[in-house]
Amino acid sequence: xxxxxxxxxxxxxxxxxxxxxxxxxxxxxxxxxxxxxxxxxxxxxxxxxxxxxxxxxxxxxxxxxxxxxxxxxxxxxxxxxxxxxxxxxxx
Numbered sequence: 001x002x003x004x005x006x007x008x009x010x011x012x013x014x015x016x017x018x019x020x021x022x023x024x025x026x027x028x029x030x031x032x033x034x035x036x037x038x039x040x041x042x043x044x045x046x047x048x049x050x051x052x053x054x055x056x057x058x059x060x061x062x063x064x065x066x067x068x069x070x071x072x073x074x075x076x077x078x079x080x081x082x083x084x085x086x087x088x089x090x091x
Contacts, residue, residue, distance in 0.1 A: 006038075015049070022053075032065050062086065 001017035012027035015034035022038040027045075030036060034049035041056045048063035056073045064083035071088040072078070078090065 030066075032063075 003019045005021045007023045009025045016031045029046045030049040037052045044059045045057045046061040047066040053070045058075045059077040060074045062080040062084045064081040066084045068086045
């Protein structure tokens with residue numbers, strides 16, 4: 001699936017396709033086949049796919065297959081697995 005535009009949800013979502021737009025959710029998982037171009041704001045996020053844009057969350061988990069091009073801003077927890085590719089600032 002491919003989505004053009006912003007996505008807002010008070011619940012949890014899993015991304016396995018392409019999203020071109022900003023995402024505002026409470027919980028989110030980006031699978032290995034998922035790709036996002038845009039800003040992400042979430043309470044909890046787990047990334048195993050591609051993200052191009054700013055990430056803001058309370059808790060961030062970056063899996064070993066993740067490729068991130070953008071800054072990561074986290075409030076409480078940041079976990080990264082060996083092999084993850086991050087090109088950006090972490091604050």
